Amino acid sequence: MSTVTYLGMPPFPQAAEVSTKDERLRGNLRHATHTIRDKRATAVAELADWPELRSAGARIKDHTLRHLDHYLEQLEEAVTAAGGTVHWAADAEEANRIVTRLVRDTGEREVVKVKSMATQEIGLNEALERAGIAACETDLAELIVQLGDDHPSHILVPAIHRNRGEIREIFRTRMGHWGRAAPEGLTDDPADLAEAARLHLREKFLNAKVGVSGANFMVAESGTLVVVESEGNGRMCLSLPETLISVVGIEKIVPTWRDLEVFLQLLPRSSTAERMNPYTSMWTGTTEGDGPRHFHLVLLDNGRTDILADQVGRQTLRCIRCSACLNVCPVYERAGGHAYGSPYPGPIGAILTPQLDSMATGLDASLPYASSLCGACYEVCPVAIDIPEVLVHLRERVVQGGTVTVRGQRTTVKPARGHAAERAAMRAAAWTFDHPGVLRAGERLASRARRMVPHRVPGPGRAWTDTRDLPALPPESFRDWWRRTRGPGRDAAQSRGGADGREGAAG
Numbered sequence: 001m002s003t004v005t006y007l008g009m010p011p012f013p014q015a016a017e018v019s020t021k022d023e024r025l026r027g028n029l030r031h032a033t034h035t036i037r038d039k040r041a042t043a044v045a046e047l048a049d050w051p052e053l054r055s056a057g058a059r060i061k062d063h064t065l066r067h068l069d070h071y072l073e074q075l076e077e078a079v080t081a082a083g084g085t086v087h088w089a090a091d092a093e094e095a096n097r098i099v100t101r102l103v104r105d106t107g108e109r110e111v112v113k114v115k116s117m118a119t120q121e122i123g124l125n126e127a128l129e130r131a132g133i134a135a136c137e138t139d140l141a142e143l144i145v146q147l148g149d150d151h152p153s154h155i156l157v158p159a160i161h162r163n164r165g166e167i168r169e170i171f172r173t174r175m176g177h178w179g180r181a182a183p184e185g186l187t188d189d190p191a192d193l194a195e196a197a198r199l200h201l202r203e204k205f206l207n208a209k210v211g212v213s214g215a216n217f218m219v220a221e222s223g224t225l226v227v228v229e230s231e232g233n234g235r236m237c238l239s240l241p242e243t244l245i246s247v248v249g250i251e252k253i254v255p256t257w258r259d260l261e262v263f264l265q266l267l268p269r270s271s272t273a274e275r276m277n278p279y280t281s282m283w284t285g286t287t288e289g290d291g292p293r294h295f296h297l298v299l300l301d302n303g304r305t306d307i308l309a310d311q312v313g314r315q316t317l318r319c320i321r322c323s324a325c326l327n328v329c330p331v332y333e334r335a336g337g338h339a340y341g342s343p344y345p346g347p348i349g350a351i352l353t354p355q356l357d358s359m360a361t362g363l364d365a366s367l368p369y370a371s372s373l374c375g376a377c378y379e380v381c382p383v384a385i386d387i388p389e390v391l392v393h394l395r396e397r398v399v400q401g402g403t404v405t406v407r408g409q410r411t412t413v414k415p416a417r418g419h420a421a422e423r424a425a426m427r428a429a430a431w432t433f434d435h436p437g438v439l440r441a442g443e444r445l446a447s448r449a450r451r452m453v454p455h456r457v458p459g460p461g462r463a464w465t466d467t468r469d470l471p472a473l474p475p476e477s478f479r480d481w482w483r484r485t486r487g488p489g490r491d492a493a494q495s496r497g498g499a500d501g502r503e504g505a506a507g
Contacts, residue, residue, distance in 0.1 A: 004092075004121045004302075004356050006151060009341030011366035016335040025161050025336050032160045037327040039273035040380070047269070057266050058384040060259045061318035065308060071220040071253050072299065078223025082285020084295040089247075090407075091302050092122035098298055099124060099212065099245055100131045106243050108133075108209045114227060114234045115139035116214030117321055118247045118300055120152065120343035121356070124212070135212065136178065136204050138233040140197050147174040153337025153345060155323035156271050161336055164188035171196050179203055201233060211241035211292070215248045216320070217263060218297075221256050224284045225297070228267060228277040238281050244292040249300050251317040263320060266382040270322035303356040309405035312393040316351050318383040323348075325377035325387060331370055340367065347377035351390040358406045358413075359397060365416040368394035399423050443477035450475070 009015065019025060044050050064071055076086045089095035103111060111128070113119065113135050125135040125146075137146045141159040145152050148170045152158030159167070168188040175182045180200045186192060213234070217226040225246055227234045238244060254260050268274045286295050308314050326332050326346030337345030341363045342353040350371055354364040368391050371377075377387040397404065399422050401415040415423060432439050446453075450473035456465045476484075 004343065004353055005341050005361060005363050009363050011362045012335075012339055012341070012370045013366060015339035015341060016331075016370070019336045019339045020334050022336075024163070026334060028161055028163055029333050029336055032154075032157065033327040033333050036156075036273065037324075037380075040270060040324060040327070043269040043273040043275065046275075047265070053262060053265055054382055054384055056262050057320075057382055058318060060254060060262060061383055062315075064253060064255060064259075065251065065314060065317055068250065068253070068308065071255055072250060074220040075218055075223055075253055076299075078221065079285060079295075079297055080223075082223050083287075084223065084285040084297055087296060087298045089298050089300050089302070095122050095247060095298055095300050095302070096124055096127035099247065100127060100133070102243070102245055102296055103128065103133050103210055104131070106210055110134045110136060110208070111210040111212050111245075112136050112138050112204050112208040112237050112241065113142075114211070114213035114237045115142050115158075115229070116212070116247065117155065117343060118214045118249050119212065121249075122247070122300065122302060124247065134178075138201050138204065138237055139229070140194065140231060140233075143197055143201070144170060147171065147178065151338055152343060154326060155321055155345070155348075156326075157323075161338070164190065164193065167193055175200055201236075205233075205236040205240055208237070208241045210243045210245065211237040213237060213244065213246045215246055215252055216267065217260055218248060218253045219255075219257055219260055220253055222284055224257075224282050226260065226264075227279075227281045228264070229279050229281075230272060230274075230277060232279055235279050235281050238283060239291050241292055243294040243296070244283075245296045245298065247298045247300055249302070250304055251319075267320050267322055270320075270324045270380070270382040303358065305408065306358065306405045307355045310355070310393075313351070313355050313390055315385050316348075316355060316390060318385050319348055319352065320383060321348075322382055324380040324382065328376040328380050330372060330374065330376075335370070340370065342367075347371060347387045347391075348385075351387055351394060354394055358404065358411075359394075359416070362416075365398045368392075368398060399426065440477070440479060443479065446473055447476055 047053065079086050087098045089098055109132060111133065113125075115137070119125070128135045137143050139158075141157050142152070144150075144159040144162060144167055148162070148166075150159075154160040162170075165188050168186055171182040171193065172186055175196065178200075180203045182196045183192075183199070186196055213227060215225040216228050218224070219226070225248070227238060229235075254263065264276070264280065268277045283291060283295070286293060304317060307317055323346070325348050326337075329347050332346040340346065340349045340353070342349050344352045350367045354367050357364045359365055371388070371391050373388045373391065375388050378385065381387065396402075397413070398416045399419045401413050403410055403412050405411070432442065453470065453473055455469050456462065457470065
């Protein structure tokens with residue numbers, strides 16, 4: 001099963017209740033997300049064909065997912081022909097077992113890592129640690145998170161919740177435990193912090209025999225893997241070690257180099273607001289005298305084929321991990337990434353984590369509600385994932401239960417606890433809408449009793465009305481208004497030359 005959620009994490013409402021009270025966290029998030037999204041908007045506006053690129057990206061992803069079996073087999077053949085070895089991992093446990101064995105076979109007890117969402121998803125660092133192997137993160141933000149015994153809170157900038165003073169203290173007190181210590185007299189100046197990280201990591205790069213990475217894309221026709229990044233640490237991890245192990249979700253595949261061109265335009269502008277990434281590293285198998293001598297590709301399922309079986313939820317697999325949805329989400333901006341209890345925070349995490357976990361925990365059942373359904377996430381998504389649609393779809397599963405696919409088997413899941421009142425309300429609403437006479441009578445009764453409706457709801461609904469008023473009821477229903485102003489009687493009056501009729505006015 002998936003290990004995507006952090007152990008001991010409470011449901012989203014409880015976690016968010018704590019994080020929203022942290023004024024420093026909210027200040028850090030507000031400044032960072034507003035800065036990133038403003039820059040992104042400028043970068044996207046430079047391309048007149050951005051809507052067409054977005055549509056092309058969605059179409060390529062949908063086509064690939066429909067024929068995923070074919071392209072994965074093509075990729076395996078191409079990687080093998082180029083000198084690499086392909087491993088298939090059904091779940092997190094199997095992937096961790098494969099990687100641990102491959103590292104042990106080298107005789108090494110330390111690996112350097114490129115920032116990778118897939119390895120965070122499966123808990124690879126923890127699995128390697130249990131096997132006596134140290135996994136050293138080399139992305140600057142991931143290094144900060146690792147040294148601080150922390151969890152990432154953002155897909156693009158995992159240490160977005162930390163300020164310079166906190167980072168200085170982490171480097172000063174923790175860097176020496178992992179390797180080269182921070183320089184004496186370290187300040188919180190960004191250049192000094194970056195230099196301390198560079199000196200620490202350079203030592204790691206030059207001694208590393210094993211590198212571990214993910215990949216942003218895999219090209220089926222050639223077996224090429226692609227990593228895009230901004231610091232150059234990825235290039236070091238991908239080229240210096242003797243053995244390279246890449247753990248990649250099966251949905252990261254694209255059919256051809258021509259398809260890759262579309263995503264290399266979409267991703268940098270949506271993530272870092274750059275026209276192109278400073279470092280775009282590509283490798284195909286192994287080459288004598290150039291780069292690693294041994295290359296292993298671990299293709300990770302871990303719930304992805306179950307998501308693929310869901311006609312509404314499968315669009316989640318289009319995601320290219322740009323984080324644009326996080327930067328516009330009002331819920332994420334206030335609650336922060338840790339409240340989502342997963343390596344995948346924000347709107348994409350609210351739909352991806354529950355599906356990977358098959359709604360197995362209370363946290364999973366709460367995440368589809370971690371949204372205002374404002375639609376801002378859909379508007380900025382470079383591959384047009386309708387996140388609000390998937391959220392509503394998952395909320396229905398939480399409340400009603402139903403048939404889903406779990407590890408390839410059709411399974412009936414029960415409704416989550418705590419939603420009995422919502423379930424009853426939805427059933428009552430469905431019955432009412434199926435009986436127009438009852439609906440009409442209810443609307444008229446509500447209109448006549450509108451002065452008696454309170455501004456606050458007692459009982460379970462109190463939490464909702466603590467921060468908003470109930471909408472005022474109109475004096476008449478829409479149906480009655482339409483019948484009075486547009487109904488058959490109105491048309492007859494107009495034809496007789498009534499005060500508002502066209503013929504009467506013309507006469």
